[in-house]
Structure formats: structure tokens, C-alpha cells
Amino acid sequence: MVNFFKIRGSYGTTGNENVNPQYVGIITGGPSYGPTANSNGYSFGEVFTTGSTIGSAANNALRWEKQVQSNIGFDLTFMNNHFTINADYFNKTVDGLLFTPSASLYLGTVPIPQANIGTTKSSGFDVTLNYHNSPNKKVQFNSSLTFTTATNEVTSTNSDGTAKILGGYYFNGQSQSVTVFEKGFTPGYFYGFKTNGLFQNAAEVAASPKQVGAQAGDIKYVDMNGDNVIDALDKTKIGDPFAKFTLGWNVNVQVGNFDFVSFVYASVGNDIYRAFERNANYTNKPREILARWTGENSTNDARFPRYSFVDNNNNARVSDRYVEDGSFVKIKNLQFGYSLPASLTKKGLNKVRFYFQVKNAYTFTKYTGYDPEIPGGILETGVDRGAYPQPRTFALGLDIKF
Amino acid sequence: MNIIMKNYLKLLFLIVTFCSLESCTKFVDYNPHEEFKITDQDYLKSESDYRSMVVSVYTPLQWINQVVPIGEIASDNAVAGGENASDVLSLQQIDDYTHNAVNGQLTEIWQSAYEGINRANYINQYKAANPAGDVVNFAGKDALFGETLFLRGYYYFTLVKMFGDVPLFTDKRLSLSDSKSLKRTAKAEVYKQIETDLIAAIAALPAVQNEKGRITKLAAQALLGKVYLYQNKFDLAASTLESVITSNSFTLVNNFGTIFLLSGENGSESVFEIQYSNTSPYYNWGGATRGQGNYAIQQCGIRGINGSADMPYAAGWSTNLPTANLANAYEAGDQRKAVTILDIEAYKTANPSYNVTYQVAPYKNTGLYNQKYLPRKGQTSGQIELNYLNNFRIIRYSDVLLMAAEANVKAATVNETKAKTYLNLVRRRAFGNNSRDITSSGATLYNDILNERRLELAMEGDRFFDLVRTGKASATLGSKFVVGKHELFPIPQTEIDISGIPQNAGY
Numbered sequence: 001m002v003n004f005f006k007i008r009g010s011y012g013t014t015g016n017e018n019v020n021p022q023y024v025g026i027i028t029g030g031p032s033y034g035p036t037a038n039s040n041g042y043s044f045g046e047v048f049t050t051g052s053t054i055g056s057a058a059n060n061a062l063r064w065e066k067q068v069q070s071n072i073g074f075d076l077t078f079m080n081n082h083f084t085i086n087a088d089y090f091n092k093t094v095d096g097l098l099f100t101p102s103a104s105l106y107l108g109t110v111p112i113p114q115a116n117i118g119t120t121k122s123s124g125f126d127v128t129l130n131y132h133n134s135p136n137k138k139v140q141f142n143s144s145l146t147f148t149t150a151t152n153e154v155t156s157t158n159s160d161g162t163a164k165i166l167g168g169y170y171f172n173g174q175s176q177s178v179t180v181f182e183k184g185f186t187p188g189y190f191y192g193f194k195t196n197g198l199f200q201n202a203a204e205v206a207a208s209p210k211q212v213g214a215q216a217g218d219i220k221y222v223d224m225n226g227d228n229v230i231d232a233l234d235k236t237k238i239g240d241p242f243a244k245f246t247l248g249w250n251v252n253v254q255v256g257n258f259d260f261v262s263f264v265y266a267s268v269g270n271d272i273y274r275a276f277e278r279n280a281n282y283t284n285k286p287r288e289i290l291a292r293w294t295g296e297n298s299t300n301d302a303r304f305p306r307y308s309f310v311d312n313n314n315n316a317r318v319s320d321r322y323v324e325d326g327s328f329v330k331i332k333n334l335q336f337g338y339s340l341p342a343s344l345t346k347k348g349l350n351k352v353r354f355y356f357q358v359k360n361a362y363t364f365t366k367y368t369g370y371d372p373e374i375p376g377g378i379l380e381t382g383v384d385r386g387a388y389p390q391p392r393t394f395a396l397g398l399d400i401k402f
Numbered sequence: 403m404n405i406i407m408k409n410y411l412k413l414l415f416l417i418v419t420f421c422s423l424e425s426c427t428k429f430v431d432y433n434p435h436e437e438f439k440i441t442d443q444d445y446l447k448s449e450s451d452y453r454s455m456v457v458s459v460y461t462p463l464q465w466i467n468q469v470v471p472i473g474e475i476a477s478d479n480a481v482a483g484g485e486n487a488s489d490v491l492s493l494q495q496i497d498d499y500t501h502n503a504v505n506g507q508l509t510e511i512w513q514s515a516y517e518g519i520n521r522a523n524y525i526n527q528y529k530a531a532n533p534a535g536d537v538v539n540f541a542g543k544d545a546l547f548g549e550t551l552f553l554r555g556y557y558y559f560t561l562v563k564m565f566g567d568v569p570l571f572t573d574k575r576l577s578l579s580d581s582k583s584l585k586r587t588a589k590a591e592v593y594k595q596i597e598t599d600l601i602a603a604i605a606a607l608p609a610v611q612n613e614k615g616r617i618t619k620l621a622a623q624a625l626l627g628k629v630y631l632y633q634n635k636f637d638l639a640a641s642t643l644e645s646v647i648t649s650n651s652f653t654l655v656n657n658f659g660t661i662f663l664l665s666g667e668n669g670s671e672s673v674f675e676i677q678y679s680n681t682s683p684y685y686n687w688g689g690a691t692r693g694q695g696n697y698a699i700q701q702c703g704i705r706g707i708n709g710s711a712d713m714p715y716a717a718g719w720s721t722n723l724p725t726a727n728l729a730n731a732y733e734a735g736d737q738r739k740a741v742t743i744l745d746i747e748a749y750k751t752a753n754p755s756y757n758v759t760y761q762v763a764p765y766k767n768t769g770l771y772n773q774k775y776l777p778r779k780g781q782t783s784g785q786i787e788l789n790y791l792n793n794f795r796i797i798r799y800s801d802v803l804l805m806a807a808e809a810n811v812k813a814a815t816v817n818e819t820k821a822k823t824y825l826n827l828v829r830r831r832a833f834g835n836n837s838r839d840i841t842s843s844g845a846t847l848y849n850d851i852l853n854e855r856r857l858e859l860a861m862e863g864d865r866f867f868d869l870v871r872t873g874k875a876s877a878t879l880g881s882k883f884v885v886g887k888h889e890l891f892p893i894p895q896t897e898i899d900i901s902g903i904p905q906n907a908g909y
Contacts, residue, residue: 021432025441031694032689033688039689041694043677043694044613047679050454051456059578102896103578103582104580104581104584104897105512105513105901106512106569106584107577108575108576109514110517163582175504177899231909232898281489282486317504
């Protein structure tokens, strides 16, 4: 039964010093086109006079980022080498994560130097099941399924553990921030107001916790701290951009001169924040707007409040009305090939193969945006600013090997 | 034996590896001089370094540009206008009194004012000795530092009148390790610091500066008078403003309209102007107010205005539109009305030769425009929207006269005669003669003075703050103004979230 069995374990630590050199620098000359437009100079009368000012800062507490990764797992091959299992439990901590921190605005406009913002820990399982069969010389079948699940958590931030690093900035008339890096939470979790349907009538507005500007048809926000007032203190976790688990499925078949390759990827349980929506005049709206609140009891769906550009209730604030389940299954690659028999290939050509390929063939998802697969790093994960979707490409190809 | 040796070697290797890992705590030494960078240690070595750095303490004055439109839009003088209800949301919400702590313009003002304070602090920190520890002395050094004290006072005054209690620091430029370390300081303490700075500035500054727009002693006195007035310290305000008046350094410009032309900039009535120019074109939309141009000019322009070559105005975005309420507040014969407000239809009819065409303001149209600061042809450069040269007239002599009048009416020793003299100087200029002199007294006189402030200074950014400090905001603005809340603007939400300081009441 068992053809091969191995238990593995590893422990490794690596450092990262991938930051720009830091020093307290002086800039001169005048206008700035830098990230904070930290210009200098002034006009006396109509005469422009250049100036000088501090243009960069150093963080004396800066140190290396340290990653410690350990894993323990096993490799098992059984049933006449047809099946292989590679299973791992992994644990990775990043200590002194290098990132540009959020700093108090009263520090001014000198760009904030990168710092060690905190420690994150991610741990989970990674299991790959591989099946291989080759009943005869002409047929090869290979398939593997990879399952990964991990939990991610911020275990410390630099100061007393109350530091919040803000990110996921987007503009919907005002500049908003949706993600937060904070101790005890997933790095870059979504932070905003929880909604609880819509106000159906004025009596309901009056009976609810005080919410400035609210009227019938507006979103009802949840009074998280129970002080009977809806304000910034009621902001809470409204979503988690990390998947509960992901799956990758590879199939590789070869029958005679024909071959077939496919790759399917699935992500389950990741939230997406629709940061591309803007309550602006003269712009297209999603068709769901047709189901909006139009009168008492027309709908209680907080995603579709009454439609008005004068937003006294601030329905456009960061809230879970913009959060969606971003789970998806994506057929990422399909490829059919045919190789000319060796007898047909002329002298000097080793192999001639024609193939037809479809990339991003289809996505199964309930996500209403363009593409649930959103690129992003720390504090950017799951924030959909209307990123250009991955294109579906069809390709016809010819491989010639000499 | 061999196996044991091998294991020892492995162990040794591990130990060496671990030790080398431990030593990774420090970065590779980097010397910015190898890349020809100037560091703080290399700077402030000469008089010109000091002077150059002081110039940049002025720079954020230009960035707090939106304080002026906000001071009008939040009041009964102007509406936000714009293209539609979702355009210029930051100003729109302030106009509608639905503004909240997420407001781009308020954040910009907050952060810019603090950059100014940090710049002033940095240079003051190295007044006695530069970062390398050397003493650099030169003629006029104290006067130069007087400018930085005025500017720090002005930045704090902007913050305190908008946000109330704000973090106060004067010892140094803050660095990353100071983030999240400050609390809000009581308004009274902040005002005390502003007074200290301005008094020191007055002692150090000359009465006249060679360069236009440089801070003078008189500008510092006028600002101090205003700061006293904002605290209802009327006696001090009266005596401080009196010294500006008796210096005889300023005269009212006869023709009110010319004050706001290019030729009228830094004129005989100008006490303090925030300077802008079009000589250093700026192209950065990512920092629209961070160049040398005045962004508020483009904002208030008439949409799509077109006409003959001699028609003076250039097109803009129809924001910050004067209200009919303001237009109606002027009496017949007041030359300030036409200077303050452009009634576009009346203008079109009165000047058929200009062939004026324009787009009616698409939102909150009043048909009226902010004539004092309308964009004019040929007064911008580069990215035209960002580079209008118009200075903001922050303190004019007429403002000083009206403040002095108000202070004299409210002072412990009331001097109504003096108050009326100053008030009527302003009115005589407005009407061209003394036929409209104010003769009232008591509360009526006080209200006449406040009304005169509105008419004289309309669209110059004072109205909302005047209404609040005189306690007349609620009565004037109606129920949309919530007493106990709207006297102040909200602290930017980003600052609340990062720095953990409390928000103003009601937001």
C-alpha cells in the first residue's frame, strides 16, 4: 500500500531591509511634485523667491524586518505510486514589518519614513493531493488538488498596542480610508459602520439612536457602543479580506498526440470592499439601483437607500453596504494541444505542436464588481477600486522545437 | 569519532549562522553625502540658509487657501455652487451644514497649518546654534525670526478659530516618534501662545519691509488686535489696533474696486496679504493648493464665460457664489456692492459690446459671482487652473478700523465717538461722501459696526468666524446652525483615528 513516507520539518529565519535609505534632508528650489507636495518658496510681490525646508525624515528606531517560518509536514505516496499527499502545517511570523506607518497629521507634510509597524502571525495548513496514472505508454494522467487555509493576525503594534495604521484609501467625493492594521485583528481588516436596513419612516428615525441628517429611506447604522448616538465611535470590523481557504486544481492529460492542461483556482470566504462606487451626478449606476428604496416598505436593503445626491445622512460613509462576499471559482487556464507524430516531423525538428489556449475562461462568483481577484499588498487586500479585470484571452499557438 | 566531529561542525555552523543573524539589527551604513544630498547637519551654516528657510515658513500660508471660501460658504454670504450636489463635496457639505469629520478641505487646512508650525518651530529651534552646533550671526537676524513668530501665530490662529482646542507645541519640529503623543490643548492656552508669539514678533519686526508681502510690525499688531477681539479682550484690542491706526502707515484706497485688481495688490490699505504669483507655474493636481497660484480664483469663476477680447474675465467653476441675501444687504449708492458681487445678467446687459456668453451656474445658482476674486484673463500661467496670481487680502486697513470701532464700543471705557469716527471713515469711502455717516449709539451702533464688517469684508473669508465670535451665528443662519456644535469644524477623522484625540462636540 504505502510506497513512500517521509516526515519533514523546517525552521528558518530571514531578514528584510528593503527600505529606502533614510536621512533628514533639506530640499530647496520651490514647487514639489512629491507624494505630499511639500513645496517651498514664496512670492513676495509678484516675484517668486525659492526657499528651503526639511524634505525627508529619518526613523532612528528602524531595524530589520525578521521573518520566522517553521513548518512540519509529511509526504506520503501510496496505491502503486498513484497517489501522493504533501501536507504541511506552517507558522510564519513577521516581526518588525516594514511599512509606511500612519502618523499624526500634526507632524506636517514631510513624507513619513518607513518604520517597523508591528508583528503579524499567520498559521495554517497546506495540503496537496496528487494523482498520477499511466495505464499505457500513450496515456498519461496527472491531477493535483491543493488546499490552503490560514489565519492571519496582527499580534503587536509598535507602541502600546493601540496604534492604528490606516490604509485602503479611496475617493467617493471625500477621501475615505477603509482598512486598518491593528493589534488583535486581521492585517488590513475592513473598518467602518455596520448597517441595519433602512429607515422606513420618520417615526423609525425618531425612535432610533440619534443619527444626524437621517430621514426615511436613509441607511440605519448600528449603535455599536450603545450610547444612543451614531458617531465615529460606532465604527467596527465590517469585513475580512482574507480567504477562509483557497483551492488550486491542476489537470494534465496526455492521450497519444493530444494533450490537455487545466488550472482551476477557488477562493472562499474573502470579503471585498467596493471602493469604486461613488454617489455622483452624471455617472452610470449599477442596475441594482432600480431596486432602491422608493417609499415605505419598498425595500429594507441597506445597499440601496433612497437616491439623492444631497446626502445629509452620509450614506456614502464607509460601511458594510459596500462589503461583499468575494468568493469565486476561476477557470484560469485551459489548453488543448496536438503534436505532430514524429514520423511527420522533418529532419531537424524535434517537435511540432499546435495548441489552443483560453486564459481566465470563466469565473463563478456572486461578486457584483468586475473581477473578484484583486491585487493588493498590506492594507490593500480586497479593496476594489475598479481594478481592470484580468482579460479572457484566446490563443492559438505553434511550438516548434529544433 | 568522525560522525561526532561532523555533528560538532554542523552545530558550529548553526551557531555561526545564528550569531550572524543577530548582528543583522543594524542597516548597512548609508552616507547621503555620497549621493550629494544635503542633510540637516549641513544646513543653516550661513545667513542665506537661514533666510531661505524662513521663506518656506511662509509657504503653507498659500496652502490654507480654502479657509477663505469656507469662511464665506459656511455663512449667509455665499453658497457652494459647483456643478451639482456631488461636486466639491467638502464645500457642499459645509454649505448645507452636513459636514462631518471626513472632509478633504478641512484635512488639508489642518495638516498645512501644522506644517507651517513645524517649519517655524524648526528654524526657531536652531536660532541660537545650528544643528551642527555653530552660531551664525548676521544683521537683522532677530527681525527675521520675528517673521517666523508671526507666521506661527497666524497658523495657530487659523487652527484655533476653526477647530477650537488643538495640539500645541512650540519647541521643535515633530518627528515620527512624536506621532500620537500629543493631546488637545485648551483654546485659551493656544491663544496665550499666539499672543506671546505676536508680542515677540512686534518687538522684533520693522515697520516697513523692502519686499512686498513680508510681515511687518504693523501686520503683527493688526493680527494681535484681531486675536484679542476673538477672545473678547476689547481693551487690549482697542489699544493694539490704535497703534496701527496712529502709525499713519495706511490709508484707505479711494476707489474700492482697485483694491482687488492686480495693480491694487499690497497697496496703501494692505496690512497683511497672502501672496500668490503666476511666475512659477505649477502643474501638480495632486497638490492643487501647493503651488504659487491661488486655487480659489479658478473655483469662483463664471462657467464657460466668453466674449470679446476686452472682456476681462476668464472662466471658472462657479463655486463660492454670493447670495441674494448679501446683495440685498447693500444700500443704494454703496460702491462696494458692484465690486463685491457681479450680477452676470446685469453685467451682460450693461456691456453689450463684450458679447458675453456663459453657462448658468448648474447648481445653487444665484446669478451672482465673487467679483473681488474672479479669475481675469492673462493672470495665470502653466496649468491655468492652479496659477492665478491674486493675493488674498487677509487684513486690510478698513478691517483694522472696523475692529478698532468694535473694540471701542465694547471696551471697559466705551468710546463711541472714536468708534464712529473709524466706522464712518470706512462708510465715507464706500459712499464717496459723509451723507451715510452712522450716528447711532449703544447696541445699535455695535450692530451697525458688525453689519459694516459684513459689507466691507464680504467674500474675504471673515463672515462665518465673525458670526461665531459675536454669538450671532444661530440667529443669522437659522436652525441649520446647531448651537454647541457648528461653532467649530470637526477635527479630521484621520487625526482622530491615528492620534486618538477626542472629536469636537456633536460630530
